[in-house]
Amino acid sequence: MILKEERFSVITYMHRRSDAANGDVERRMPERGPAMENKDSIVTVFEEWVRDIRSELAIAKGRTDEERQEYNETLNRAILGYEEDRSKLLALIHDIVAKRRLSDLPIGSSYGSLPEAIFAEIIGLNVLELILKNKEGLEEIQVVGRQIFEVRNGTAVPSVHMLPSVRDLERIQQNLVLFNQDTLNPRKKWAEVVLRDGSRVTMTAAGFTSEPTLTIRLYTVKKFELAALAAPGLATMNEAMKGLILCLIRSYFNMVVIGPTNSGKTNFIKAMIAEMEDHERIITIESRFELHLRRDFPQKNIVEYEIDEEDPRHAGMQAFKLALRQSPKRICHAEIRDHDANLYVRACTRGHEGSITSVHVNELEDVPDAITDMCMLDGRGMDPIRLTKRITEYVTQVGFEMAVVKGKRKIVRIGEFSYEKGQVCVNDLAIYDDSTDSWKFPGNCRIAHRKKSTKMTEPGIRC
Structure with a gap:
């Protein structure tokens, strides 16, 4: 029988079980005498159990190399939130707790059982x-x-x-x-x-x-398509907006999306990609896989790059060089940052029409200047005025501004960029009216863009 004052250890416990062929040693929370009425003492015992069970789970003792690799993968997937693997780990903890006959929950626990409390500490x-x-x-x-x-x-x-x-x-x-x-x-x-x-x-x-x-x-958002964003439940756009956006996508304008954090930029970009032809090669470049286009659109011709700026062999510059050799129709860059601005500008001006990216700025009018500033940081001698004009006309042809309005994500503005008299201009194609919860369409595309959209757009879809 284990003495009450003895410190519990999984290794000692296993030795005792191994030495006692017929032993049925129980390990319960110590009886609640005066010393154990102290909450801190009870919590300390619980923490000991957690540490020991964590060690036992991590060791994966007695497994072959293949079984150990599979087991570690289960741990990894459980931490990452895979429900099936989390259930396996919770069941395993249930077994361990039952074999040791552990019973008492720590005082003040929010969980219904001891295995759930231990799971929350180790995996949850x-x-x-x-x-x-x-x-x-x-x-x-x-x-x-x-x-x-x-x-x-x-x-x-x-x-x-x-x-x-x-x-x-x-x-x-x-x-x-x-x-x-x-x-x-x-x-x-x-x-x-x-x-x-x-x-x-x-x-x-x-x-x-x-x-x-x-x-x-x-x-x-589980369903990535413009129709879902136009439905009353989400109301990110309406049917008229959906028609306009389809026109812009199929006309191969280079597009940019802006908006604050958590305003729906990623979901909107994915919804636009869902409307692109499956056979078109799309290349994405991200610092961390966030778009997961191959997962959500397995039928599409997509190549995904995950870059590491601390490793020159796998940095954004190398990814862009390889991407341009893989015959992309469109390039989807999750977000333009300082080090890759020049590369994205180069890609958009070399025939990869229909590309899309996002930028952190306050208004659409700020986008070309912001990208110009990032391009100038690489130290090469460039004329900023000429560069801004080039970005305005070839990289940021159409911009989308997003915001959260009364708890719903909205496309609050669609604008067409132009460079006139040395200034960046934005011609509003659509504006959200908060007072009527609807969109107005104050302008049309410029003549050059209208010709392009007329040529590229299917019948029935008009800009």
């Missing part, structure tokens, strides 16, 4: 698991220290849940990076993880930010 996300169970309208989870905010329908509100301690957030961070070939430590105080459904997790450690942070962005 603590109280974030409770938030993720209610995904209706959930778009983002933001954690700062212990405090949690839930973003639903574009609005962040304080959650009814709060992490027990900052240490719990740090443990969640380490769980998320453990099987994803990333680190979060005093030398590297940030990390990013992409979950199974394309959701993105961004983390920072104390010292880089005043408190540890965790942001989980969930992609909630």
Whole structure:
């Protein structure tokens, strides 16, 4: 019989079980005498169980190399949110708890059983698991220290849940990076993880930010097509807007999308790509796979690049060089940044019409100048005025501005760029009217663009 005051260890326990052929050693929470009425003591015992079971799960003792590799993959997928693998791990923890006859939950636990509480510590996300169970309208989870905010329908509100301690957030961070070939430590105080459904997790450690942070962005739109965005449920556009956008896509204008974070830029870009011909070769270039076009459009002719700017052999410049040799019809660049602006400009001016990207600016009028500024950073001697004119006419032919309006993501403006008398001009093709919740169409394409759209557009679709 194990003495109450003896410190429990999985290794010691296994030895005792092995030595006692007929032994049925039980390991329960110590009886609640006066010493165990202390909440901290009970929590300490629970933490010991968590550490020991975590070690047993990680060791994968007695498995062949192939079985160990498969098991580690299960752990990895469980951390990343694959429901089938999470169920396997939870069942395994149930078995371990039953064999050891562990029973008591720590005081104040929000979980229905001890295996669920242990799972949340080892594989899960603590109280974030409770938030993720209610995904209706959930778009983002933001954690700062212990405090949690839930973003639903574009609005962040304080959650009814709060992490027990900052240490719990740090443990969640380490769980998320453990099987994803990333680190979060005093030398590297940030990390990013992409979950199974394309959701993105961004983390920072104390010292880089005043408190540890965790942001989980969930992609909630499952059907990527313009018709879905025009339906009353989403109302990102209406039928007239859908017709205009189809015209612009099929006319092979080079397009740019702007808007604040979480305004729906990625989903809109994917909806436009869904309308492109399946046989057209599309090449995407991203710092992290976010669009997941091959996953969502397996029938399309798509090549996806994931670049690493810290490795010159796999940086954006190398990706663009290879991409241009792979006969792309369109290039989809998730977001123009300083180091790759010149390459994208070069691609759009060398025959790859119909390409699309996004830029972080406040208004459409700012887009050409912002891209010009990024191009000038590489130190080459270029005439900024001539470069801005070139970008306006060939790279940013049509722009889309997105915003969150009354909890719904809207395309609030579509504009056609032109360069007139040394100035960037935007001719509004469509503008959202908040007072009537509808779109107005104040202008038409310029003559040159109208000829292009008339030539390229199918009958029945007009700009």
